[in-house]
Amino acid sequence: MAEKRNSANELVPDDEELVERSLAGDAEAFEMLVRRYGRAVYNVAGRFFRQPEMREDITQETFLKVYQALHTYRRGASFERWLMKIAVNACYDELRRMQRRREFSLADLAEDERTWLEEALAKPAFELFEQQQQSEDAAALAEKLLASLSPEDRLVMLLYERDGLSTAEIGELMGWSRSKVKIRLFRARRALDKRLRRMLQMARPASALKAKADEPESQRANER
Incomplete structure (x- = not known):
């Protein structure tokens, strides 16, 4: 069996050995795999879900599925x-379980999100992802827009735009062809852009009414 050394220069079993020992009924070996990759799985869940409880649930569900599917792991392939x-x-x-098909409206947005939305005029919807680290309002709005997409479209947008994976890498992760990934990406961008444009159209008259209400009474009187 192959072994490698950890940061303390101690010999530790590699992934393949731990898999074989787990398949033979060694519970401690599987626990070592969980400790080795638990944080990485938790971080993957964090790409899609903000709530720590949800990330924990996904992590536990993942390792349950891993344990049940260990016999399908192909020796020599990357376990990670x-x-x-x-x-x-x-x-x-x-x-997919959480999928919500309802359209959200301008009324669902906080005041600061509405302000940011008005400033986003003439920008492609997918640029929201590039601004998430710069603006909390942009991040919050992007999350709401993403929540309105189908699970497939949301997944491909997050993996491609946020995580920087290539279409080939996404296809390998999901078991999809590159052409399917490209089609999903195109549809997701178009859907996001459509939803953002609709919200912008709603924001414009709302903004105009607010500006009118903020005008001095003397100015409104002169207009009359």
């Missing part, structure tokens, strides 16, 4: 890559 694929699919399954 195989595990991450299961983690992403667990997130996808949860998104």
